[in-house]
Amino acid sequence: MRFIETWTPATLLETRDLAPGIREFLIKPDQFDGAAYALGSHINVTVTINGQPETRSYSLVGEVSSRGLRIAVRRAEDSRGGSRYMWQLAPGARLDITQPSSLLAVDWTRENYCLIAGGIGITPILGAAQALARRGADVTLHYAVRSRGEAAYLDELAAMLGQRLVVHAGDEGRRLDLDALFASLPRGALTLFCGPMRMLDAARHAWIGAGHPLTDLRYETFGSSGSLPTEMFRVRLKDSGVEIEIPRERSMLDVLNAAGHEVMFDCKRGECGLCAIDVVEVEGEIDHRDVFFSDHQKESNQKICACVSRARGIITVDTLLRVDAV
Ligand SMILES: Cc1cc2nc3c(=O)[nH]c(=O)nc-3n(C[C@H](O)[C@H](O)[C@H](O)COP(=O)(O)OP(=O)(O)OC[C@H]3O[C@@H](n4cnc5c(N)ncnc54)[C@H](O)[C@@H]3O)c2cc1C
Structure with a gap:
């Protein structure tokens, strides 16, 4: 479940290597009017990972330009592959992107x-x-x-x-x-x-x-790689006898939703807290990778942001989905 985003087709016009491992992309949406966007805006881009469509977010570099939208992508080697997908694109490639949106509120009245x-x-x-x-x-x-x-x-x-x-x-x-x-x-x-x-x-x-x-x-935040290595862990669902494996390359949120648990989400970056679910027991360790909970809340391990956080071992959670209430 997620709030609606508006997608638009676009063309990659140019690429430019800025530093080892950092490449700039100039992207022009088909209906580009050069309208100014809010400071700190990013776009979402559809990438293909293991043949499946996925989304990655990229901040817009600099203020608006009449030439198009500028992003810069760092090639993450130990990753699921979104940045590698971006890096194999050549000028002329067609992309699906969202309208720019900003999560960074800036007021201009400070000294x-x-x-x-x-x-x-x-x-x-x-x-x-x-x-x-x-x-x-x-x-x-x-x-x-x-x-x-x-x-x-x-x-x-x-x-x-x-x-x-x-x-x-x-x-x-x-x-x-x-x-x-x-x-x-x-x-x-x-x-x-x-x-x-x-x-x-x-x-x-x-x-x-x-x-x-x-x-x-x-x-x-661009997401966190956490303090524990990204490894497979297991999630038990309270009172159901169900145990699900969360593989290294997938998030707990995606696996739970694919299994029909209807966990709500929005930002998928550990910022909004919408996907937080109750933790009942931890046999191992939770690697909280969100910025939503305070240090104190993270230490108490009562909730986990399913979109980004991971674990070592087995955790038992309560998604609050009750089959008899559906
Ligand atoms: C608002 C916003 C703006 C951003 N702007 C930029 C930008 O300007 N430039 C830029 O380069 N990037 C930016 N990012 C990050 C970008 O969206 C991608 O996350 C990045 O390109 C890496 O994608 P990936 O698929 O290669 O790596 P991912 O697989 O997403 O890996 C990122 C990190 O997560 C770890 N990881 C791997 N697998 C998992 C898993 N299953 N669960 C949890 N973590 C895992 C990896 O160890 C890696 O360090 C932005 C992100 C956000 C949210």
Whole structure:
């Protein structure tokens, strides 16, 4: 069960390699009117994985351009194959995409803005940098990368931001000190963040530690690979005697729904919490990969976001589906 999305056919016009493992795609929808989209917007793209249609989301890079929609895809090697599918596309390929939509709420009335990007997380942040620089806002972008050679859009950002671009390259020993950064920000500063889940966790702790309101830290997540390896685990359904295997390459949500359990969902990114189901027993360990539950809720293991979270061993859940009530 899911809310309705509007899909539209589109053509891949160009590709461009930005850094090892990061490729840019210029996509033009058939009915493209060049209308501006909200900051932090992404599109969903239909990809084919093992012969089956699947959806992957990609942030739009920069503000709208009359040429089409720009995305950049990092090739994830240890994955189900969505990014590999994107990488084998050649100009002229036909695609199905959704209309741009944004989950990142930005207000333009602040005096200070702090942008933080980790690796490929630069994609939604670049448009924010562009918009804020154009408005003459007080904005600094902290860009954490393994090395400058692996960083996408460095030249574009340097031209746009000058000294207000701070690159934290691991191989140069320039670690991003989130505690010090947030302590130095004035009250009322708005931070926009996009990066890996561990970095987001660290940012949330540092943000709260510095005494800023959590609502002033806005973030986008691309999904998490979790803290345990992605492996097969088993799910027992309470009071039914049914045990289902969740293979490595499928989510618990998809497997439960395919088996007729009608688990509600929306974002499929562990952000909205709609697919959260009750956990009755854990024989092993849950790997919470969502950003919906608090640390405390995750520790209590009472619920699991079926779309992204996984486990080691066997967990017993209650999907609240009652056969006699259907
Ligand atoms: C709003 C949004 C914007 C995004 N923007 C971008 C972007 O600009 N650029 C970009 O490169 N990506 C972006 N992504 C991520 C993108 O949608 C894909 O997740 C990414 O391309 C990897 O897809 P994949 O199929 O190759 O890997 P996936 O299989 O989705 O793997 C991603 C990670 O999940 C782990 N994983 C593998 N199998 C499973 C499983 N069964 N269950 C749970 N986890 C598993 C893998 O270890 C891997 O690290 C965005 C995601 C969202 C939600």
